[in-house]
Amino acid sequence: MKQALAIVRHELKLFLSDPRSVVVGIVTPILLATFFGFLFSGQGRHEAAKIPVLVADADGSAVSSAVVAGLAADPLLAVTQATEAAAREAVRKGKAVAAVVLPVGFGEGSVRAFFGASKAPEIVLLVDPSRATEAGLVRGLLSEKVFRESSREAFGGSSGTTVLQESLRNLEADPAPATPERETLEQLLRDVTRWKESTTGGQGGAATQTRGPGSAAPFTLKEEPVTARRGVTYNSYAHSFAGMGIQFLLFVALDFGIAFLLERQGGIWKRLRAAPLSRSSLLAGKATAGALVGLISVGATFAFGIVVLGVRIQGSIPGFLLILVSSALMASSFGLLLAALGKTPGATRGLSILAILLLVMLGGGWVPAFVFPEWLRTATLVLPTRWAIDGLDAVTWRGAGLVAGALPAAAVLFGYAALFLLVARLRFRWTDG
Amino acid sequence: MTPALEVSGLRKSYGAVAALSGVSFRVGEGTIVGLLGPNGAGKTTTVSIICSLLPADGGEVLVDGAPLAGDTDRAKGRLGLVPQELALYDELTADDNLRFFGALQGLEGARLSSRIDDVLRLAGLADRRRDRVRTFSGGMKRRLNLAAGLLHDPKVLLLDEPTAGVDPQSRNAIFESLEALRAAGKAILYTTHYMEEAERLCDRVVIVDHGRVVANGTAEELGRLLPAASGPELDAEARAAVALLSARGIAVPGVDGGKPRLEEVFLHLTGHALRDDR
Numbered sequence: 001m002k003q004a005l006a007i008v009r010h011e012l013k014l015f016l017s018d019p020r021s022v023v024v025g026i027v028t029p030i031l032l033a034t035f036f037g038f039l040f041s042g043q044g045r046h047e048a049a050k051i052p053v054l055v056a057d058a059d060g061s062a063v064s065s066a067v068v069a070g071l072a073a074d075p076l077l078a079v080t081q082a083t084e085a086a087a088r089e090a091v092r093k094g095k096a097v098a099a100v101v102l103p104v105g106f107g108e109g110s111v112r113a114f115f116g117a118s119k120a121p122e123i124v125l126l127v128d129p130s131r132a133t134e135a136g137l138v139r140g141l142l143s144e145k146v147f148r149e150s151s152r153e154a155f156g157g158s159s160g161t162t163v164l165q166e167s168l169r170n171l172e173a174d175p176a177p178a179t180p181e182r183e184t185l186e187q188l189l190r191d192v193t194r195w196k197e198s199t200t201g202g203q204g205g206a207a208t209q210t211r212g213p214g215s216a217a218p219f220t221l222k223e224e225p226v227t228a229r230r231g232v233t234y235n236s237y238a239h240s241f242a243g244m245g246i247q248f249l250l251f252v253a254l255d256f257g258i259a260f261l262l263e264r265q266g267g268i269w270k271r272l273r274a275a276p277l278s279r280s281s282l283l284a285g286k287a288t289a290g291a292l293v294g295l296i297s298v299g300a301t302f303a304f305g306i307v308v309l310g311v312r313i314q315g316s317i318p319g320f321l322l323i324l325v326s327s328a329l330m331a332s333s334f335g336l337l338l339a340a341l342g343k344t345p346g347a348t349r350g351l352s353i354l355a356i357l358l359l360v361m362l363g364g365g366w367v368p369a370f371v372f373p374e375w376l377r378t379a380t381l382v383l384p385t386r387w388a389i390d391g392l393d394a395v396t397w398r399g400a401g402l403v404a405g406a407l408p409a410a411a412v413l414f415g416y417a418a419l420f421l422l423v424a425r426l427r428f429r430w431t432d433g
Numbered sequence: 434m435t436p437a438l439e440v441s442g443l444r445k446s447y448g449a450v451a452a453l454s455g456v457s458f459r460v461g462e463g464t465i466v467g468l469l470g471p472n473g474a475g476k477t478t479t480v481s482i483i484c485s486l487l488p489a490d491g492g493e494v495l496v497d498g499a500p501l502a503g504d505t506d507r508a509k510g511r512l513g514l515v516p517q518e519l520a521l522y523d524e525l526t527a528d529d530n531l532r533f534f535g536a537l538q539g540l541e542g543a544r545l546s547s548r549i550d551d552v553l554r555l556a557g558l559a560d561r562r563r564d565r566v567r568t569f570s571g572g573m574k575r576r577l578n579l580a581a582g583l584l585h586d587p588k589v590l591l592l593d594e595p596t597a598g599v600d601p602q603s604r605n606a607i608f609e610s611l612e613a614l615r616a617a618g619k620a621i622l623y624t625t626h627y628m629e630e631a632e633r634l635c636d637r638v639v640i641v642d643h644g645r646v647v648a649n650g651t652a653e654e655l656g657r658l659l660p661a662a663s664g665p666e667l668d669a670e671a672r673a674a675v676a677l678l679s680a681r682g683i684a685v686p687g688v689d690g691g692k693p694r695l696e697e698v699f700l701h702l703t704g705h706a707l708r709d710d711r
Contacts, residue, residue, distance in 0.1 A: 266518045266519070266520060267516030267517065267518030267519065267520030267578075268520045268521075268522070270481075270484070270486055270514060270516045270518075270520060271514065271516065271520050271534060271537070271581070271582075272537065273484075273485065273486050273504075274484040274485065274486065274509065274512065274514040275509065275510075275534075275537035275538055276504070276505050276506060276507050276508075276509040276510055276538070276539065277504060277505065277537055278504050278505045279504060431486060431487045431488060
């Protein structure tokens with residue numbers, strides 16, 4: 001028993017004396033749990049949840065304008081008007097969660113449809129398929145606005161009165177034999193007409209949110225996921241493989257950095273430094289090797305996704321390869337930076353794991369960046385992981401091209417690689433002692 | 434004649450602590466010079482400065498009469514370093530290790546292959562070249578460690594405790610290799626804690642302590658540094674016994690026919706107090 005207690009005491013002392021253990025075992029879970037709790041607690045939602053939505057109003061009627069105004073007034077939405085083509089492109093690029101396309105004749109058609117006078121007009125809702133939750137919210141808000149404005153026009157607007165009378169005339173002139181349903185509808189239309197005359201003197205205009213009793217839906221909704229091209233379905237594995245590919249690219253780089261530190265602890269570092277080899281060549285060789293191993297890792301990950309899970313590069317293949325190469329180089333340089341700043345392999349590993357998890361998490365690798373508060377979504381643009389993951393999303397399922405989709409991300413990633421290498425070069429302890 | 438390696442007036446401080454305070458010595462071609470000293474005396478610092486792992490605060494290191502100029506100076510190839518640590522990749526084969534270290538020294542192609550053959554033969558590992566280093570014994574790793582330092586055929590060999598933790602057979606094999614290298618004209622600086630190794634191998638011994646050279650000479654010359662009274666007073670019978678033992682090749686410390694052991698000289702010069710690494 002005493003020996004067992006001695007072992008317990010000894011192990012606890014070892015645990016507490018190792019910074020890596022303390023970081024991995026205590027600090028990391030606290031940070032991650034706090035972060036995720038913050039994200040999903042709703043704190044800061046007032047600044048977080050403005051969902052970017054575009055509206056293409058081809059109708060320009062009172063009803064459609066009122067719907068647009070209703071959407072714009074909603075505190076959850078950030079509404080911008082655009083043409084249908086521009087709206088579609090913005091959703092494809094991930095700049096907007098959804099786009100509402102109100103067709104020509106929507107206003108009159110929705111009122112007619114309300115009383116079953118004609119077929120309901122079709123509203124097209126273009127959605128970003130990777131943001132299904134937000135798109136669902138937009139769908140609900142849109143339905144509410146359209147119902148409200150259509151019913152307001154039907155029961156209070158002048159076009160509602162016209163449509164009521166026209167519908168009633170059509171029913172009365174219909175030579176078909178009367179049915180109980182038809183008689184009920186005729187009675188309903190007469191009652192509504194009388195009610196409108198009693199409340200407005202037959203002039204209309206009194207706003208009401210009363211829904212038409214027994215009325216039909218004033219619109220139909222066609223939801224269209226916007227991917228690279230029409231007909232291309234969204235594959236959710238594309239995003240998860242981008243996130244995990246970048247995460248494990250960084251872990252591979254960490255292993256490289258740790259191996260470098262171990263070389264330093266052993267005599268291999270002395271052999272390297274005693275050889276006629278420049279510091280830049282040494283770092284360049286290490287960075288290139290790390291990048292190649294990282295490329296194998298992320299390449300194999302995506303190969304599995306492509307072959308087994310149907311992930312497709314819908315955009316530029318050279319762009320995809322460029323982002324992989326720049327990401328791998330960024331990661332290997334990051335590994336060298338860890339080796340330059342770290343003192344011992346153990347302590348460096350613990351802190352680096354924490355850094356990598358934060359980089360990937362904040363880069364949108366675990367949960368998409370759109371769930372972040374607005375300030376955090378903006379702030380994370382300084383992270384290379386965010387550019388890598390967004391870039392891979394862009395050239396895979398979003399179908400972005402080389403120039404628009406890949407080059408900006410690759411430029412940022414190459415820039416980070418150069419920065420990490422420069423700092424590693426400057427901060428590396430090149431001499432013993 | 435210009436010595437293969439000349440160290441003059443080396444100075445190095447770590448903050449307020451002076452690690453080296455004017456260390457000077459020479460290593461000529463075809464000689465082995467032992468660098469001895471207690472822990473923290475400055476041996477490793479000296480070796481590190483010689484092979485450019487550490488900048489000196491003052492003094493000079495000349496290889497073949499010329500100073501080394503920067504990381505990429507090809508003259509660094511005239512130095513071969515055998516670190517105290519086993520500077521090998523355990524997961525690679527002996528051949529792969531040597532190919533990598535040879536490439537760092539600018540060797541390639543047939544020349545590299547030929548040198549690998551030579552050093553593996555010298556280390557007695559030619560038949561294990563395709564085996565991973567992790568399968569080697571400690572002695573085999575030590576021999577491969579030595580072989581890696583010889584790949585580029587350096588003129589000067591710097592050995593930092595090359596026999597630490599090896600079995601007698603491997604130690605003997607290393608000694609024979611070093612003697613062969615000396616015979617081939619190599620200049621060898623041999624750092625060790627084992628006095629009997631220095632006595633067997635070294636043509637000259639440099640003893641450093643507190644960053645200074647406290648003795649530099651052959652074992653015989655160093656023996657003269659002992660005070661005459663340091664040996665015990667022997668009566669006639671004792672002297673006869675010592676002579677008998679000496680004739681049979683058995684040494685008696687301090688009274689070995691007038692030849693004091695190097696360890697006595699070392700302790701006399703550096704003291705008996707325990708030294709710990711800084």
